[in-house]
Amino acid sequence: MAKPTRGAERREDALSRDRIVDAAIQLLDGEGEPGLTFRALATRLATGPGAIYWHVANKSELLTAASDAVVARTMAGIGAHATPHEAIRRLAVGVFDAIDAHPWLGAQLSLAPWRTAMLQIFERIGRQVQALGVRGSAQFTSASALVSYIIGVSVQNAANGRVVAPSVDRAEFLARVSAQWKALDAHEYPFTRTVATQLREHDDLAEFLAGVDLILAGIAGSAKRRGRTGS
Amino acid sequence: MAKPTRGAERREDALSRDRIVDAAIQLLDGEGEPGLTFRALATRLATGPGAIYWHVANKSELLTAASDAVVARTMAGIGAHATPHEAIRRLAVGVFDAIDAHPWLGAQLSLAPWRTAMLQIFERIGRQVQALGVRGSAQFTSASALVSYIIGVSVQNAANGRVVAPSVDRAEFLARVSAQWKALDAHEYPFTRTVATQLREHDDLAEFLAGVDLILAGIAGSAKRRGRTGS
DNA sequence: ACCTGAACACCGTTCAAGT
DNA sequence: ACCTGAACACCGTTCAAGT
Numbered sequence: 284m285a286k287p288t289r290g291a292e293r294r295e296d297a298l299s300r301d302r303i304v305d306a307a308i309q310l311l312d313g314e315g316e317p318g319l320t321f322r323a324l325a326t327r328l329a330t331g332p333g334a335i336y337w338h339v340a341n342k343s344e345l346l347t348a349a350s351d352a353v354v355a356r357t358m359a360g361i362g363a364h365a366t367p368h369e370a371i372r373r374l375a376v377g378v379f380d381a382i383d384a385h386p387w388l389g390a391q392l393s394l395a396p397w398r399t400a401m402l403q404i405f406e407r408i409g410r411q412v413q414a415l416g417v418r419g420s421a422q423f424t425s426a427s428a429l430v431s432y433i434i435g436v437s438v439q440n441a442a443n444g445r446v447v448a449p450s451v452d453r454a455e456f457l458a459r460v461s462a463q464w465k466a467l468d469a470h471e472y473p474f475t476r477t478v479a480t481q482l483r484e485h486d487d488l489a490e491f492l493a494g495v496d497l498i499l500a501g502i503a504g505s506a507k508r509r510g511r512t513g514s
Numbered sequence: 515m516a517k518p519t520r521g522a523e524r525r526e527d528a529l530s531r532d533r534i535v536d537a538a539i540q541l542l543d544g545e546g547e548p549g550l551t552f553r554a555l556a557t558r559l560a561t562g563p564g565a566i567y568w569h570v571a572n573k574s575e576l577l578t579a580a581s582d583a584v585v586a587r588t589m590a591g592i593g594a595h596a597t598p599h600e601a602i603r604r605l606a607v608g609v610f611d612a613i614d615a616h617p618w619l620g621a622q623l624s625l626a627p628w629r630t631a632m633l634q635i636f637e638r639i640g641r642q643v644q645a646l647g648v649r650g651s652a653q654f655t656s657a658s659a660l661v662s663y664i665i666g667v668s669v670q671n672a673a674n675g676r677v678v679a680p681s682v683d684r685a686e687f688l689a690r691v692s693a694q695w696k697a698l699d700a701h702e703y704p705f706t707r708t709v710a711t712q713l714r715e716h717d718d719l720a721e722f723l724a725g726v727d728l729i730l731a732g733i734a735g736s737a738k739r740r741g742r743t744g745s
Numbered sequence: 746a747c748c749t750g751a752a753c754a755c756c757g758t759t760c761a762a763g764t
Numbered sequence: 765a766c767c768t769g770a771a772c773a774c775c776g777t778t779c780a781a782g783t
Contacts, residue, residue, distance in 0.1 A: 298767080321757065331768045333759075338766095342757065393624050393669050397691060402698075402706060409705035423712035426705070428667075428725035432659070435666015438624050460628060467633075474640030474657070475633060481654035494659035500735045501728030529748080552776065562749045564778075569747095573776065 298330060300338045304348045308385075311349060316387045319345075347398060350391040354400040357381040358407060367414035368499060374407050375433045375495050379488065382437040389438035405430050415499075417506055425502045432498055436491050443487075457483050529561060531569045535579045539616075542580060547618045550576075578629060581622040585631040588612040589638060598645035599730060605638050606664045606726050610719065613668040620669035636661050646730075648737055656733045663729055667722050674718075688714050 306327050310319045321332040321342070328335075339345050361377045363370060382389045392401060409426040417425050464472075464479035537558050541550045552563040552573070559566075570576050592608045594601060613620045623632060640657040648656050695703075695710035 320755095322755095325769095331770095332757085333769065334767050336758070390621070390625060393666070394621060394673050397674060402703070406703050406706045409709065413705060413708075420712050420716075422705075423709040423716060424721055424724050425728070426709070427721055428663070428728055431667040431670060431725065432663045432729075435624070435669070436659075436662040438666070439662060442625050443628060472633070472637050474644060474653075475637045477644075478640065478654040478657070481651050485651075485654060490655055490658055493655050494662065494729075497656070497659055497732030497736065498663075498725075498728050500732035501730070504731045504735055505728065551774095553774095556750095562751095563776085564750065565748050567777075 298328060298334055298338060300348070303328065303335055303338055304345070304352055307345050307349045308353065311387045312385055316390065319387075346387075346391055347395060347400075350388055350395075350400040351398070351403075353381060353385055353388055354403050358403050361407075367411040370411045370414075371408060371429065371499065372492060372495060374404070374411070375429075375492065376488070378404060378433050379437045379440065379491060382434075382441045386441040389434075389441045392434050393438050401430070401434070404434070408433070412502070415502065415506075417502060421502075421505065425498075428498055428502075429495070432494060436494060440487050440491070457485075529559060529565055529569060531579070534559065534566055534569055535576070535583055538576055538580050539584065542618045543616060547621065550618075577618075577622055578626065578631075581619055581626075581631040582629070582634075584612060584616055584619055585634050589634050592638075598642040601642045601645075602639060602660065602730065603723060603726060605635070605642070606660075606723065607719070609635060609664050610668045610671065610722060613665075613672045617672040620665075620672045623665050624669050632661070632665070635665070639664070643733070646733065646737075648733060652733075652736065656729075659729055659733075660726070663725060667725060671718050671722070688716075 303324070306324055307319055310323060310327065314323070319342075321335055324335060325332045335345075339348070357377050357380075361373055365373070382392070388400075405426060408429050409422065412422055412426045412429070415425075461479045461483035464475050464482060467476055469476060534555070537555055538550055541554060541558065545554070550573075552566055555566060556563040566576075570579070588608050588611075592604055596604070613623070619631075636657060639660050640653065643653055643657045643660070646656075692710045692714035695706050695713060698707055700707060
């Protein structure tokens with residue numbers, strides 16, 4: 284038999300890319316985006332800042348790796364049953380909740396697309412678009428529109444949550460913004476003043492899903508129109 | 515007659531909030547987001563970094579002011595005629611182009627909503643939603659969905675443009691990503707592989723507008739359905 | 746009232762030196 | 765092969781001192 288491998292005696296607290304990424308996620312979640320510092324990370328990992336650079340090229344790569352990891356976990360947690368329409372809604376809610384729980388992920392997704400994280404979402408949505416019966420180039424258009432909308436709204440929702448201190452609750456925050464909207468100049472902001480009351484009563488997640496339904500209705504409508512003229 | 519006002523003799527190169535914001539926009543456009551530095555800004559304005567703090571509270575306020583200014587100019591440049599549908603498309607293209615020309619604006623809009631810049635867009639879109647005949651709480655939902663989609667896609671489009679060096683042209687870039695997509699694992703990314711060819715041929719702006727039309731179709735559909743059951 | 750610029754408390758990143 | 769931590773070249777922001 285071979286002599287015992289070095290792997291077997293590897294200590295659990297040895298540095299590794301995975302441990303670094305996990306620690307980075309904890310730091311980002313706990314302290315916010317400015318909390319992720321090579322010095323803070325090094326302290327948490329009981330080492331010096333230079334050690335991290337052996338496993339990770341730079342801060343940008345670290346952020347990308349953290350995003351990929353969180354999105355992968357999110358996607359893994361969503362079952363693929365139900366109708367395509369329902370599956371898309373569930374994926375949408377999954378992304379919405381993930382960005383809400385990890386606000387730094389939003390900046391990462393909207394600023395660095397074409398990356399693995401975004402591709403994972405695009406792939407899952409795309410399969411459901413196919414299942415919906417969409418064909419040809421409309422598949423790409425429909426999936427793109429859905430992914431863009433889902434990420435766009437989720438990022439903005441998470442950003443809203445960060446504007447105010449966590450101590451202020453949601454209802455109070457909305458009441459405040461609503462009051463601001465009502466106080467706007469009547470000549471410059473007639474529409475915004477009109478819907479100020481609706482802002483106050485609105486439910487972020489419900490509005491978000493209503494938007495998803497709007498796009499799905501549009502997709503279904505286009506498919507039907509095409510089908511009619513095509514047959 | 516009153517003695518000549520001090521205003522009349524005010525030198526053109528005196529520091530002012532407006533001049534600072536303009537210089538910041540130039541710096542952001544020319545050097546990118548990391549190029550905006552209080553030291554660089556001070557050099558451009560022929561003064562010390564401390565002087566800027568007399569007119570602007572901090573960097574965050576400076577970025578907000580720069581965003582508001584750019585959006586205001588963009589909105590002022592869009593005429594309000596044509597059908598509501600066409601007006602919404604023009605507003606969408608205006609925002610798309612503005613973020614494309616000033617990529618830093620995207621980060622600002624998606625990370626700091628409820629601000630003046632976003633409100634200006636929301637207001638203009640909202641009026642057209644009203645003109646479209648949408649009523650009640652659907653006004654808020656529809657306008658929110660449109661604004662979220664428009665900003666979300668525009669930000670992602672601008673981010674794509676920054677991934678590659680400006681020397682690489684668009685067709686070459688798309689061909690490269692398309693090839694990457696085709697090389698993806700067949701089991702993990704079946705959909706993405708399928709639409710890789712469409713990515714290559716696609717037209718950002720056209721896809722973007724197709725998405726806007728999708729949402730508008732959804733809005734029209736909901737309004738019709740409501741109208742039918744309501745009368 | 747407004748401007749100056751040195752100084753403070755940080756950053757990301759590098760790199761000789763260690764094991 | 766991997767880790768250490770001092771050092772470098774920056775940041776945003778403050779503030780005594782000037783005009």
